[in-house]
Amino acid sequence: MRSEHAYRSFWYFRCASPQLPPEHCCRVNENPELTGCSNFSGQVASEGAETKYLARAFQGKLRIHIADKTVLAALAESFPRPEETVERVGWNMSAASLLTHAYNQHPVWDTMLNYLLKNRVIDSGILDACKLTTGVPISPML
Numbered sequence: 001m002r003s004e005h006a007y008r009s010f011w012y013f014r015c016a017s018p019q020l021p022p023e024h025c026c027r028v029n030e031n032p033e034l035t036g037c038s039n040f041s042g043q044v045a046s047e048g049a050e051t052k053y054l055a056r057a058f059q060g061k062l063r064i065h066i067a068d069k070t071v072l073a074a075l076a077e078s079f080p081r082p083e084e085t086v087e088r089v090g091w092n093m094s095a096a097s098l099l100t101h102a103y104n105q106h107p108v109w110d111t112m113l114n115y116l117l118k119n120r121v122i123d124s125g126i127l128d129a130c131k132l133t134t135g136v137p138i139s140p141m142l
Helices: 004-016 022-033 036-044 049-059 066-078 090-103 107-119 125-129
Strands: none
Touching: 004 107, 066 090, 090 107, 090 125
8 A cells, every 4th residue: 555655756756757758657656566576577677768767766765865965065065174174186075075974974963063063164073073873873874
């Protein structure tokens, strides 16, 4: 039985992509209803644009954290690095990698944002603030 949320999200997916032919929309709706070996063969049988739309639809549902990566990149651009590292080439990439590493170890936004607002700079201290904590799963496990 389909939940109300799943039905609404499918309906949005169907209405939001006018370039998707109607027969593909019907196949997307049938995919969750398949079980066992028929489910796998039905997913593998998708071809062309259908594969791209299936991947985009499932990325939001499988906790791949695409939005988190965007927020981390925006935070890396928003907060400055210490003066000695600004002169290096690619300092924003280093800031993004520091934030990503800290978020992967401790995926709690409150801890990271409190550190950034308190210190107003992205440095290696964020790794000390966002260290592995018992009871908090690391981000790749989520």
